[in-house]
Amino acid sequence: MEILGAVFAAVYQFGDAFAFLVLSACGLAVIFGMMGVINLAHGEFIMCGAYVTVMTNRLGVPLPVAILAGALVAGAVGVLVERLVIRHLYSRPLDTIVATWGISLIATQGTLIVLGSTMPGVGTPFGSFEFAGLSYSYYRIVLMLSAVAVLAILYLFFTRTRFGVLARATIQVPSMAEALGVDTRFIYAMTFGLGAALAGLTGGLYAPTMTMVPTMGTTFIMEAFVTVVVGGADVFLGTAPAAAVLAVVKATLTSWYGQLFGQIGLLIAVIIVIRVLPRGISGFILRERA
Amino acid sequence: MNVRYRMGLTAAGLVSGLLLAAAPTLAADPIKIGVLEDQSGDFAAATIGKVHAIELAVDEINKAGGIAGRPIELVIYDTQSDNTRYQEFMRRVLQRDKVDVVFAGFSSASREAYRPIVNQFDGFAFYNNQYEGGVCDANMVVTGAVPEQQFSTLIPWMMETYGKKVYTIAADYNFGQISAEWVRNIVKENGGEMVGEEFIPLGVSQFSQTIQNIQNAKPDFVVTLLVGTAQASYYEQAAAAAVGLPMASSVNVGQGYEHKRFTPPSLANMYVTTNYIEEVDTPASKEFLAKFKAMFPDEPYVNQEAANSYIAMNLYKQMVERANGSTDREDLRKIIAEGDVCFDGPSGKVCLDPKSQHMSHTIFLAKVNDDHSISFPKVWEDIKPYWLGDAGCDLTVSDPSEQYTPSNPPKKG
Numbered sequence: 001m002e003i004l005g006a007v008f009a010a011v012y013q014f015g016d017a018f019a020f021l022v023l024s025a026c027g028l029a030v031i032f033g034m035m036g037v038i039n040l041a042h043g044e045f046i047m048c049g050a051y052v053t054v055m056t057n058r059l060g061v062p063l064p065v066a067i068l069a070g071a072l073v074a075g076a077v078g079v080l081v082e083r084l085v086i087r088h089l090y091s092r093p094l095d096t097i098v099a100t101w102g103i104s105l106i107a108t109q110g111t112l113i114v115l116g117s118t119m120p121g122v123g124t125p126f127g128s129f130e131f132a133g134l135s136y137s138y139y140r141i142v143l144m145l146s147a148v149a150v151l152a153i154l155y156l157f158f159t160r161t162r163f164g165v166l167a168r169a170t171i172q173v174p175s176m177a178e179a180l181g182v183d184t185r186f187i188y189a190m191t192f193g194l195g196a197a198l199a200g201l202t203g204g205l206y207a208p209t210m211t212m213v214p215t216m217g218t219t220f221i222m223e224a225f226v227t228v229v230v231g232g233a234d235v236f237l238g239t240a241p242a243a244a245v246l247a248v249v250k251a252t253l254t255s256w257y258g259q260l261f262g263q264i265g266l267l268i269a270v271i272i273v274i275r276v277l278p279r280g281i282s283g284f285i286l287r288e289r290a
Numbered sequence: 291m292n293v294r295y296r297m298g299l300t301a302a303g304l305v306s307g308l309l310l311a312a313a314p315t316l317a318a319d320p321i322k323i324g325v326l327e328d329q330s331g332d333f334a335a336a337t338i339g340k341v342h343a344i345e346l347a348v349d350e351i352n353k354a355g356g357i358a359g360r361p362i363e364l365v366i367y368d369t370q371s372d373n374t375r376y377q378e379f380m381r382r383v384l385q386r387d388k389v390d391v392v393f394a395g396f397s398s399a400s401r402e403a404y405r406p407i408v409n410q411f412d413g414f415a416f417y418n419n420q421y422e423g424g425v426c427d428a429n430m431v432v433t434g435a436v437p438e439q440q441f442s443t444l445i446p447w448m449m450e451t452y453g454k455k456v457y458t459i460a461a462d463y464n465f466g467q468i469s470a471e472w473v474r475n476i477v478k479e480n481g482g483e484m485v486g487e488e489f490i491p492l493g494v495s496q497f498s499q500t501i502q503n504i505q506n507a508k509p510d511f512v513v514t515l516l517v518g519t520a521q522a523s524y525y526e527q528a529a530a531a532a533v534g535l536p537m538a539s540s541v542n543v544g545q546g547y548e549h550k551r552f553t554p555p556s557l558a559n560m561y562v563t564t565n566y567i568e569e570v571d572t573p574a575s576k577e578f579l580a581k582f583k584a585m586f587p588d589e590p591y592v593n594q595e596a597a598n599s600y601i602a603m604n605l606y607k608q609m610v611e612r613a614n615g616s617t618d619r620e621d622l623r624k625i626i627a628e629g630d631v632c633f634d635g636p637s638g639k640v641c642l643d644p645k646s647q648h649m650s651h652t653i654f655l656a657k658v659n660d661d662h663s664i665s666f667p668k669v670w671e672d673i674k675p676y677w678l679g680d681a682g683c684d685l686t687v688s689d690p691s692e693q694y695t696p697s698n699p700p701k702k703g
Contacts, residue, residue, distance in 0.1 A: 013499050017496075108330075117590070119551075133505075134502060135533065139530055210495055215520070218493065255502070262499070263494070
């Protein structure tokens with residue numbers, strides 16, 4: 001029982017770190033990994049989803065519906081931002097850094113001014129369970145399952161639907177896609193919106209477990225960029241294995257030496273990976289298959 | 291970018307200058323007071339109230355005729371929870387705005403960032419925040435509570451009530467490290483045992499592994515010295531995992547009003563030593579709260595540091611008036627050296643200690659109940675900030691401008 005308990009604890013911690021990395025990164029994997037837009041406002045899309053989730057939940061809407069509402073609103077904001085700002089900058093990737101950073105500052109300070117410095121949360125649902133003398137939160141298991149579900153749905157979406165194929169075609173060779181009659185402006189806007197909606201979904205999922213403040217998005221940013229950089233351009237072949245590898249590093253180091261070493265470990269891992277595999281894990285896998 | 295930013299600031303400065311010039315001026319020159327507090331960023335929730343408390347005190351003082359007949363003029367900058375902003379704005383208020391005194395700082399990192407600049411330009415600053423103690427600097431007055439006031443009361447009480455095994459989680463910077471050292475020493479002195487200690491980098495919001503480490507160590511209570519809104523996520527996550535251990539803290543509730551922000555009962559059984567929170571049930575506290583809410587009806591919470599800022603402004607008024615209207619730092623320090631600069635304010639009677647230029651406090655033990663209401667199982671009256679003086683810091687004799695810790699005390703002789 002003792003060994004079983006230790007194994008379960010390790011698996012739970014790995015799953016928890018994996019879920020946080022996958023959910024932090026999935027929206028950014030679409031926007032940065034696929035589209036090449038260095039989106040420093042990623043955290044603010046997460047914050048947007050979290051705030052909308054908490055506000056709709058407080059109106060009496062059940063939490064799962066509220067989380068979807070958070071994702072939808074963040075997605076809509078994403079489409080708007082793409083139409084107004086990002087579409088002018090596709091050929092100027094470095095300028096997107098400044099533009100999205102500005103959007104991030106405006107969103108954080110705007111939220112602070114309009115909604116105040118903090119907002120009461122909604123509380124974590126489902127309670128807890130005990131296993132081998134330690135107690136765990138059920139909601140964390142929900143987060144792990146959500147992370148796996150998001151990866152599976154994204155995979156099916158980009159490989160099995162017409163829109164997914166068009167999106168990949170548009171991002172690979174925009175001129176050819178356009179010549180074949182694809183409305184590339186629409187595809188770009190929708191793909192960016194999808195990335196923002198995924199960020200909003202993450203915010204909604206984590207909203208019950210966190211303190212609601214305008215700066216909450218920044219706590220996701222480091223993990224998100226590290227995962228996407230390690231993963232490379234492909235959402236499924238990159239994000240999933242990158243998150244798995246990094247989750248092992250983070251969970252192991254955190255359980256042995258504490259949070260600080262967990263964070264150091266993540267950053268050292270990313271340095272090693274970009275030195276050895278400059279195109280990330282997905283670049284490595286794709287070259288192997290080719 | 292940089293140039294435009296500066297131009298914008300200059301323009302803003304010009305506009306506010308014009309506005310001030312247009313305001314009806316009192317006969318005498320104003321006393322200028324710089325205010326550097328975090329009105330945005332990670333610490334904003336705890337510190338916007340400090341600015342409001344200063345504005346409340348200034349409003350009252352100006353309506354009653356100012357300080358020694360001179361009105362107070364505030365020069366307020368938002369330091370954005372960013373240490374480099376503190377350095378930039380501290381230079382600005384001392385060099386360009388030429389303020390008489392500065393009220394500045396929330397985190398200990400920010401205080402240590404600006405303190406050398408106050409020393410360099412020989413300015414005078416009030417730090418109105420509880421902290422890890424030990425600053426022996428003639429250019430500083432500290433009105434917040436220190437470890438001998440918050441931990442020497444709290445930790446023995448917790449050990450007597452819940453047991454002797456203690457686990458500390460603390461923010462990983464000078465405040466958390468030095469506070470954890472205090473906790474460690476006090477636990478040892480009282481025959482207890484530290485079963486674990488973990489330092490959490492600022493900005494971390496995920497605590498699954500930390501929660502498991504705590505459960506594995508089986509402490510009798512957990513000392514939480516977490517700082518900033520990101521780290522506050524710990525309470526929700528610990529409650530969701532049903533950790534169920536009593537908690538003790540010097541910073542929570544009294545600063546970040548976590549009991550108002552989180553869903554009950556996630557903070558149940560949290561014990562905090564604080565010199566003021568809005569639930570303190572005395573006539574003076576209620577009067578202060580009513581005045582505060584009248585001026586700032588939307589204020590989410592009136593915390594310990596708001597009260598300290600209000601007290602600091604009134605102490606400064608008293609010092610200047612007793613120095614016959616002089617705002618010169620050495621004249622004011624002569625008044626502090628008399629040893630009876632006291633104020634009967636929202637948290638009861640407080641006095642400045644001449645040796646350390648820190649303040650005595652009435653310390654309330656606040657307990658968060660299951661429904662997140664507050665009760666006060668114990669009150670310690672008039673706890674002096676004795677540690678620095680006992681350790682050998684005496685600002686009436688010399689000014690080392692150092693920060694000391696229990697493992698790095700002043701050199702004797």
